[in-house]
Amino acid sequence: MNLLAELFIAFARIGAFTFGGGYAMLPMIKREIVEKHHWASEQEVLDYFAIGQVTPGIIAVNTATFIGYKMAGVAGGVAATVGVIFPSVVIISIVAAFFTSFADLPVVAHAFNGIRACVCVLILSAVYDMAKKSVIDFPAAIIFIAVAAAAAMNIISPFFLVVISGAFGVVIQLIKARKQVK
Amino acid sequence: MNEIFLLAYHFFITGLFAVGGGLATLPFLYDMGRKTGWFDAADVANMVAIAQSTPGPTGINMATYVGFHRFGILGAVVGTASIVFPSIVIIIIISKALTRFKESQLVQDIFYGLRPASTGLILAAAFGVIQISLINMGNTGDFIGYFRFPELTLAALIFLLHKWKKPHPIFLIVMAGIIGVVFKI
Numbered sequence: 001m002n003l004l005a006e007l008f009i010a011f012a013r014i015g016a017f018t019f020g021g022g023y024a025m026l027p028m029i030k031r032e033i034v035e036k037h038h039w040a041s042e043q044e045v046l047d048y049f050a051i052g053q054v055t056p057g058i059i060a061v062n063t064a065t066f067i068g069y070k071m072a073g074v075a076g077g078v079a080a081t082v083g084v085i086f087p088s089v090v091i092i093s094i095v096a097a098f099f100t101s102f103a104d105l106p107v108v109a110h111a112f113n114g115i116r117a118c119v120c121v122l123i124l125s126a127v128y129d130m131a132k133k134s135v136i137d138f139p140a141a142i143i144f145i146a147v148a149a150a151a152a153m154n155i156i157s158p159f160f161l162v163v164i165s166g167a168f169g170v171v172i173q174l175i176k177a178r179k180q181v182k
Numbered sequence: 183m184n185e186i187f188l189l190a191y192h193f194f195i196t197g198l199f200a201v202g203g204g205l206a207t208l209p210f211l212y213d214m215g216r217k218t219g220w221f222d223a224a225d226v227a228n229m230v231a232i233a234q235s236t237p238g239p240t241g242i243n244m245a246t247y248v249g250f251h252r253f254g255i256l257g258a259v260v261g262t263a264s265i266v267f268p269s270i271v272i273i274i275i276i277s278k279a280l281t282r283f284k285e286s287q288l289v290q291d292i293f294y295g296l297r298p299a300s301t302g303l304i305l306a307a308a309f310g311v312i313q314i315s316l317i318n319m320g321n322t323g324d325f326i327g328y329f330r331f332p333e334l335t336l337a338a339l340i341f342l343l344h345k346w347k348k349p350h351p352i353f354l355i356v357m358a359g360i361i362g363v364v365f366k367i
Contacts, residue, residue: 057269088238114362147302169295
């Protein structure tokens with residue numbers, strides 16, 4: 001199949017099954033992009049998420065553009081991005097046209113209670129796998145725990161957490177390099 | 183016709199300046215509602231509820247909903263296209279720079295710090311979902327009252343299936359939705 005069509009379809013599947021915001025797409029990205037198509041490594045996906053956090057725009061869209069552009073240039077970036085937003089446009093248009101109080105429908109509420117329970121498990125499992133690749137030493141473990149705690153308690157904005165962690169990474173590596181010279 | 187350009191303009195600005203994902207677009211939406219009179223704060227609350235109870239990224243869902251709410255299908259497409267356009271341009275520029283400086287030690291060092299941070303942010307997002315699905319944060323009764331047992335049972339079941347057979351996430355999500363409806367969780 002044409003690579004552009006493949007990018008569009010893979011990201012449309014991700015968009016259609018992302019419940020609970022951008023980060024909830026991680027399990028789908030891991031399965032479709034990392035394991036099935038081998039378009040990006042787990043580390044690259046984490047890099048894209050981090051960059052998506054400090055650049056304007058929606059993280060899911062930024063990640064799609066990154067991967068699409070990497071695989072097939074500007075056309076690939078556009079194909080992946082249009083793919084990830086396509087299900088939203090269709091579904092939301094239908095919901096907006098036919099249901100005035102969609103979120104209050106009992107069927108929707110029950111389905112979502114089930115889906116959210118599932119999403120918890122999928123995200124935690126994906127985080128566990130990702131942590132094995134990103135939390136590679138003691139300083140990285142400190143960054144991981146500090147950022148998770150600060151973000152969960154909502155005391156520092158994710159933007160600054162990412163900026164501080166990047167700077168911290170540079171400082172730690174400088175210290176490590178110094179030690180090696182001695 | 184002029185109004186559709188105004189819609190495109192507002193979402194373009196949102197896409198250009200809202201840093202930090204879907205919910206970061208909220209202040210821009212309130213501002214848009216105030217300036218254009220297209221919707222009020224209560225409408226925005228309703229949009230957030232719908233954006234979060236439909237699949238897809240929250241920010242995209244809100245752009246589509248606002249556009250459709252005011253201008254139908256054309257508005258949905260224009261709103262969504264306008265909010266993603268700045269992202270596509272910015273990310274392509276960053277991608278180009280990244281490919282060029284990939285081997286640089288400084289970039290490697292930055293990513294050494296960014297990766298665990300990124301993982302931590304996702305873990306925090308997972309806690310956010312857990313708070314609204316597996317536990318009762320507002321519980322005032324005894325200890326047991328903090329746990330939502332039907333959801334926890336379903337989560338345990340999904341976990342076992344996930345570890346045992348590794349089915350596609352789509353399968354698990356659809357199954358969990360059906361169980362939720364059938365058992366009125």
